Amino acid sequence: MPRDKSLNSVLVLGSGPIIIGQAAEFDYAGSQACQALREEGLRVILINSNPATIMTDADMADRTYIEPLNVEFAARVIEKERPDGLLATLGGQTGLNLATQLAEAGILEKYGVRLLGTPLEAIRKAEDREEFRNLMKQIGEPVPESWIVTDESQLSDPASAGIWPLIVRPAYTLGGTGGGIAYNRDELYEIAHRGLALSMRRQVMIERYLKGWKEIEYEVMRDANDTAITVCNMENFDPMGVHTGDSIVTAPSQTLTDREYQMLRTASLKIIRSLGIEGGCNVQLSLDPKSFRYYIIEVNPRVSRSSALASKATGYPIARVAAKIAIGMRLDEIENAVTRKTLACFEPALDYCVVKIPRWPFDKFVGADRRITTQMKATGEVMAIDRTFEGALMKAIRSLENGIIGLSNKTAHLLSDIEIEEALRVPADERLWAITEAFRRGMAVEEVHALSDIDPWFLNKLRHLVDIEMRLKSNGTALVRLASDEKSDDLTASHPLAVRLLREAKFAGFPDVTLATISGVPELKLRSLRNRLGIVPVYKQVDTCSAEFEAATPYFYSCYDLEDER
Amino acid sequence: MRALLVFQDGSYYVGESLGAIGRSQGEIVFNTGMTGYQEILSDPSYAGQIVNLTYPLIGNYGINDDDIESRRIQVSGLVVHHCEEIPSNWRCGYSLQDYLAKNNIVAIKGVDTRAITRHVRQKGVMLATITSDETVDEALARLSKMPAYETADFTQVVTTPEPYLWNLNTSAPAPYDHKSGRTAARRIALLDCGVKYNILRSLAKYDCETVVFPCTASHSEILACKPDGIMLSPGPGDPANLHPIVETVKHLVGQKPILGVCLGNQILGAAFGSKTFKLRFGHRGSNHPVKDLNTGKVYITSQNHGYALDPDGLKDGMEVAHINLNDGTVEGLRHKELPIISIQYHPEASPGPTDSAYFFGEFMGLIDQGG
Numbered sequence: 001m002p003r004d005k006s007l008n009s010v011l012v013l014g015s016g017p018i019i020i021g022q023a024a025e026f027d028y029a030g031s032q033a034c035q036a037l038r039e040e041g042l043r044v045i046l047i048n049s050n051p052a053t054i055m056t057d058a059d060m061a062d063r064t065y066i067e068p069l070n071v072e073f074a075a076r077v078i079e080k081e082r083p084d085g086l087l088a089t090l091g092g093q094t095g096l097n098l099a100t101q102l103a104e105a106g107i108l109e110k111y112g113v114r115l116l117g118t119p120l121e122a123i124r125k126a127e128d129r130e131e132f133r134n135l136m137k138q139i140g141e142p143v144p145e146s147w148i149v150t151d152e153s154q155l156s157d158p159a160s161a162g163i164w165p166l167i168v169r170p171a172y173t174l175g176g177t178g179g180g181i182a183y184n185r186d187e188l189y190e191i192a193h194r195g196l197a198l199s200m201r202r203q204v205m206i207e208r209y210l211k212g213w214k215e216i217e218y219e220v221m222r223d224a225n226d227t228a229i230t231v232c233n234m235e236n237f238d239p240m241g242v243h244t245g246d247s248i249v250t251a252p253s254q255t256l257t258d259r260e261y262q263m264l265r266t267a268s269l270k271i272i273r274s275l276g277i278e279g280g281c282n283v284q285l286s287l288d289p290k291s292f293r294y295y296i297i298e299v300n301p302r303v304s305r306s307s308a309l310a311s312k313a314t315g316y317p318i319a320r321v322a323a324k325i326a327i328g329m330r331l332d333e334i335e336n337a338v339t340r341k342t343l344a345c346f347e348p349a350l351d352y353c354v355v356k357i358p359r360w361p362f363d364k365f366v367g368a369d370r371r372i373t374t375q376m377k378a379t380g381e382v383m384a385i386d387r388t389f390e391g392a393l394m395k396a397i398r399s400l401e402n403g404i405i406g407l408s409n410k411t412a413h414l415l416s417d418i419e420i421e422e423a424l425r426v427p428a429d430e431r432l433w434a435i436t437e438a439f440r441r442g443m444a445v446e447e448v449h450a451l452s453d454i455d456p457w458f459l460n461k462l463r464h465l466v467d468i469e470m471r472l473k474s475n476g477t478a479l480v481r482l483a484s485d486e487k488s489d490d491l492t493a494s495h496p497l498a499v500r501l502l503r504e505a506k507f508a509g510f511p512d513v514t515l516a517t518i519s520g521v522p523e524l525k526l527r528s529l530r531n532r533l534g535i536v537p538v539y540k541q542v543d544t545c546s547a548e549f550e551a552a553t554p555y556f557y558s559c560y561d562l563e564d565e566r
Numbered sequence: 567m568r569a570l571l572v573f574q575d576g577s578y579y580v581g582e583s584l585g586a587i588g589r590s591q592g593e594i595v596f597n598t599g600m601t602g603y604q605e606i607l608s609d610p611s612y613a614g615q616i617v618n619l620t621y622p623l624i625g626n627y628g629i630n631d632d633d634i635e636s637r638r639i640q641v642s643g644l645v646v647h648h649c650e651e652i653p654s655n656w657r658c659g660y661s662l663q664d665y666l667a668k669n670n671i672v673a674i675k676g677v678d679t680r681a682i683t684r685h686v687r688q689k690g691v692m693l694a695t696i697t698s699d700e701t702v703d704e705a706l707a708r709l710s711k712m713p714a715y716e717t718a719d720f721t722q723v724v725t726t727p728e729p730y731l732w733n734l735n736t737s738a739p740a741p742y743d744h745k746s747g748r749t750a751a752r753r754i755a756l757l758d759c760g761v762k763y764n765i766l767r768s769l770a771k772y773d774c775e776t777v778v779f780p781c782t783a784s785h786s787e788i789l790a791c792k793p794d795g796i797m798l799s800p801g802p803g804d805p806a807n808l809h810p811i812v813e814t815v816k817h818l819v820g821q822k823p824i825l826g827v828c829l830g831n832q833i834l835g836a837a838f839g840s841k842t843f844k845l846r847f848g849h850r851g852s853n854h855p856v857k858d859l860n861t862g863k864v865y866i867t868s869q870n871h872g873y874a875l876d877p878d879g880l881k882d883g884m885e886v887a888h889i890n891l892n893d894g895t896v897e898g899l900r901h902k903e904l905p906i907i908s909i910q911y912h913p914e915a916s917p918g919p920t921d922s923a924y925f926f927g928e929f930m931g932l933i934d935q936g937g
Contacts, residue, residue: 227864230919255654257627258602258917266920290656332857332864332891342892345864347853347919349598351620351680387622387647457626457654540680546598546620547683548851549892561647562579562678 003040004328009062010037010116011083013095014048014055016069025308026092029319030055033090036323038062045081047074048091069098075107082111087326089117089279089302090319096123096302117326118277118301126275126301136296139274141267144286144295146207155192158206159185165211170195171203181209210240210295212453214287216253217244218268219310221280221321223331228269230347231280231318232310233261238372239453240286240297242427245305245376250389251313251354255457260287264294271299279322282306289455305381309356312383314348315544315554338544340552351546352557355392356383359400360429370428377429385542385557386509389461394509397432404433406514407469412437424451435459439466468505472518475501479519483529491533499533506535507560538564567698569674571616571645572705574693577685581677583698584649585666590673591708592616592642593715594694595872596683598851602917603662607644607671608635610724610760611828611870613802614715616643616694617850618682625662628653635762635916637739639666640724640802643696644673645682672696690846691715691872716844720802721811721829724760725781732766733775742777744791750775752933755793755822757781759801759811759829764916768923769797772930782810785817795823795933798830800912805832805842805873812836819904823932825925826899826908828871834899834908835875838884845895848872852918855891856898856911864891867911868918874910875899905932 012034015026030046031054037044038061046061049069056064063081067073086108088099100120102108108115125131136143147158148171158166168191170178178198182188188206195204215236222228235255237248253261268283275281282300287293300306307318315338324334324344331345358378362370368377384395398405412433415423420441423434431452438448445459452459472479475498482498485491492499505515512530516523530536537558543551556566569583573594596618597606603624606617624646644666653661666673674696686692693712697705730739733749751773756765759781769776777791781801788796796818808829815837818824826834832842849869856867874895877886888898888909898909912918913925 225862225864229866252600252621254623254626256601257630257633257655257657258599258605259633261601262915262918262920269921330864332855343855345855345891347866349620349851349853350600351598351622351683353623389623455654456652457650460652460654545853546851547680547687548596548598548620548847550687561680563681563684565684 002329002333003324007042007084007327009043009045009081009083010085010087010327011045011047011078011081011113012037012061013069013074013086013088013091013098014046014050014053015091016049016094018050024053025305026090026095026303027053027055028308029090029303031060032317032319033087033323034060036320037087037327040324040327042327045077045083047077069094071098071101071105071107074098074102075105078102078107078111078113083113085114085116085327087116087323089123089326090322096120117279117322122276123301126299132299135274136271139270141271142295144208144210144297146205148203148205149192149196150203152189152193152196155189159188163208165209166206167209168192168195169205169207170199171201171205210286212289213240214255214289214455215240215244215247215297216256216264216285216287217249217306218265218283218285219280219307219318220268220272220283221318221325221331222272222277223325224278224328225330226273227331227345228272229331229345230265230268231307231316232314232348232350233265234306234310237454237458238427239455241374242372243374243376244284245381246358246360246372246378248358248432249309249356251310252350254353254389255455256287260292263292267294267296271296275299275301277301279303279325280307280318309381309383313354313385314350315542316344316348336544338542338551338553339549341549342545348544349546349548352385352387352540352542352559353389353392354383354385355389355396356381357396357400359402362429363402370430372427372429387540387559387561388508389458390465391507391509391559393461394465394511398511405511407433407436407465409433417441421451424448432462435462436466439463440470465508468501468508468510469518471501472505472510472515476519479521483521483525502530502533503535506530535560538562539566541565569696569698570700570702570705571674571677571682572695572697572702572709573685574706574709575689576706578702578705579677579682581674584646584663584673584675585644586670586672587698588672589695589697589700590616590643590671591693591695591712593691594618594645594682594686595691595848595850596620596686597870598853599917600852602852604629604633605635605762605917607639607641609762609870610636610640611800611802612641613720613724613760614642614718615802616645616696617641618645618679618686620679620683622647622679623650624648625650625653627655628658629660629662629665630655630657631659632657633916635764636724636760639669639671641671644671645677645679645696646673646675647677647679649675686847691848716804716807718803719807721759721781721808724802725758726778727780729780729783730778731775732770732778734770736766736770739778748775752794752930753777753792754795754797755779755788755791756797756799757783757788757811757814757830759799759808759833761799762912762914762916764914765797765799765827768914768926772926774930783814785814785821788814788818789821793822795825795929796821797929798824798826798833798908800828800830800870802829804844805829805836808833808836819906823905823929824908825929826906827914828910828912831899831908831910832873832875834906835880835884835896838899839881840875840877840879842873842875844873845871849890854911856888857891858888858898860887865921866919867897867922868915869911871910905935907932
């Protein structure tokens with residue numbers, strides 16, 4: 001179906017101020033949406049209370065109101081501008097709440113404004129815990145077993161369920177005080193007793209604790225014709241227990257077989273269909289690392305931080321496509337904006353590895369608790385692309401701009417072995433560098449895995465990096481000799497080992513400055529040496545299709561490989 | 567050890583030897599799937615081909631005993647950017663490199679697989695060789711003497727030598743006994759041009775037992791097992807070489823409901839007057855959008871084919887039912903009166919999305935309507 005011709009103007013709700021736990025993703029999404037709607041010839045009216053955004057730039061909308069995002073002001077804008085439709089699913093929770101209030105106050109009905117995109121009902125179904133659990137049961141998708149307990153007599157149900165360990169969370173206490181993990185019946189009664197006493201409303205929630213399970217995400221899209229696709233899947237480096245916004249994440253997944261990948265993809269598409277979402281949606285799943293068992297953890301029924309990440313990781317503009325779906329277009333009527341030849345109705349194929357690392361504000365909140373758990377603390381994130389995981393990770397670390405440029409932070413080397421073990425066990429912002437330090441001290445991948453539950457695949461990559469670092473150290477003099485060799489016209493022949501090591505280190509993403517520090521060769525000298533050896537980066541395209549089709553508007557990333565596509 | 571990937575057009579890539587040491591040759595193709603290398607390796611439709619995988623990190627989850635799609639590795643050679651030496655997955659039994667070496671597959675790693683893909687996209691598929699003991703010129707000289715991919719009939723190589731039976735209890739082919747009674751609600755006769763086990767597993771889930779026949783079986787041999795439906799399997803090679811099979815199929819038309827998949831779709835098209843043409847670089851991957859012209863619905867499909875049907879020649883009631891949204895080529899046929907349906911992509915997935923599994927159900931519908 002082409003776009004709905006009864007629509008001439010659309011009111012877009014922005015997301016207001018940027019707050020902790022919500023980065024600039026809604027500005028990104030809203031800007032894309034404004035452009036996408038105007039591309040289809042619609043008049044776009046925008047309300048956003050935050051003037052420090054891209055979407056409020058003069059050329060983004062036909063009319064921009066920098067006004068409070070509340071019913072009173074929105075009603076006045078609607079009365080004045082008389083939009084045909086309202087798009088609220090790209091402005092985060094603020095936009096959604098306002099749309100709900102406008103609907104409830106009868107304003108949308110009064111002025112004949114249609115709510116576009118995912119129906120509010122679908123959003124409520126996804127966000128209400130009980131309704132969501134019921135829907136999952138109906139469609140046969142597993143959710144973790146859980147119980148709400150208000151009295152000790154009710155503990156017999158979870159105690160006899162035979163699912164250990166269980167996580168006990170008292171309701172309405174600050175920071176989850178009084179909760180804990182129960183590995184047996186006695187512990188459950190003890191923790192729950194304490195939790196009930198501490199909870200202001202005498203209520204605890206008990207849930208299966210998926211310790212060590214993989215956390216996997218799918219970004220999916222659906223149009224009104226029920227065509228549904230996956231834009232991208234992602235695997236969290238940190239297993240369950242760390243909020244995905246606080247986790248290091250790779251795209252695509254790295255350790256899933258095709259069977260596992262497709263099993264979770266099928267579940268995600270089933271969910272977006274059952275909710276009736278028209279647009280984008282993020283599904284978080286938890287997969288047992290030792291079987292095909294999985295659980296649905298959460299669904300975000302709209303454009304989110306994860307979808308902004310997935311958009312940049314794949315070249316697939318989720319918000320743009322979601323906006324077009326909202327005005328009635330089908331996925332197979334929307335152009336792939338990167339290839340300009342194919343359609344938005346396909347699934348991006350990546351031929352590179354993406355790594356995201358969260359950026360926490362602990363440099364500004366010096367006394368804050370740096371442990372990361374289920375409540376997001378990051379205020380931003382960096383994303384890097386390379387042909388290898390190591391390369392992408394090393395680029396991402398540098399992009400954090402937190403003073404760390406490689407495999408060492410400022411503190412891990414000062415920790416005792418016992419403190420290192422604790423740093424591996426308890427996730428905190430700088431766990432990555434505790435892992436590299438553990439490998440430096442000779443810990444085995446199996447030991448680090450046992451403490452952290454991080455998949456050995458990721459750990460082996462980190463160990464590979466530490467191995468290179470150690471070889472660079474022990475071969476420092478060979479590298480110095482190589483760099484000082486001004487006479488040889490065939491450096492590879494006269495210094496084969498040193499050249500091979502330098503090449504391996506650059507392919508694995510070691511920055512020149514780190515190489516200089518480790519090897520003792522000055523940075524500038526190292527760079528000219530690389531140029532002499534031809535160890536220089538090339539640039540490859542992010543084209544959504546792994547080069548299967550020519551791309552009209554790709555973007556580029558650097559890597560160490562053969563062909564330069566600039 | 568240093569290895570070379572040499573193309574027929576003289577271009578070459580230097581990498582490292584992976585798997586067995588030696589030489590392998592075939593038509594070079596690329597697959598854009600991000601998972602599923604084990605299924606790809608054992609897919610008979612890749613017989614005679616060297617597969618270049620576009621995803622750069624291959625071997626991450628190793629190889630297991632279950633996700634194998636036929637009785638052996640079928641590709642001629644494999645090209646990867648990086649091969650993971652320490653795989654991680656609960657079902658992993660071996661590393662990819664050990665598996666390749668054990669099965670004597672000559673592969674190459676450490677090459678720019680994206681550059682190779684771009685080259686194939688621009689120049690089209692062609693013969694290539696992986697070699698570790700020749701110069702580029704020696705390899706080129708050898709390639710120039712190789713018969714063209716189109717001249718070989720690979721279905722003869724990959725088909726089963728003897729008929730076998732597959733039902734819900736099967737994990738590997740068991741000999742077919744003509745006298746044995748039925749073990750499932752429906753019996754399917756499958757003409758094996760290079761079947762993937764997941765087709766047989768999928769049929770079993772629909773309460774079917776499948777008698778798998780060599781592709782040389784005659785129509786009377788096939789009908790003698792008293793099937794409720796007939797399936798034409800996927801397979802390798804140029805469909806234009808398969809006149810005898812097309813003739814067999816012409817005799818089966820009208821006898822029983824027929825389902826064609828991939829090569830089976832092309833054979834059915836040929837039986838109804840159409841011809842095939844070679845695609846420049848084929849469709850190989852897990853993300854191809856296909857539109858059902860009847861419902862307007864779009865499915866993301868798993869594909870592996872180098873030829874497409876020319877819709878112009880279709881006659882005797884056969885019509886195009888599905889098209890590819892990327893290039894508009896024919897992706898499925900449907901007969902206006904007879905219970906005959908076919909698709910060019912893979913309802914059995916493995917690897918790839920399972921969106922089209924419903925197609926087996928449609929076939930069951932045709933069977934249960936009494937043909």
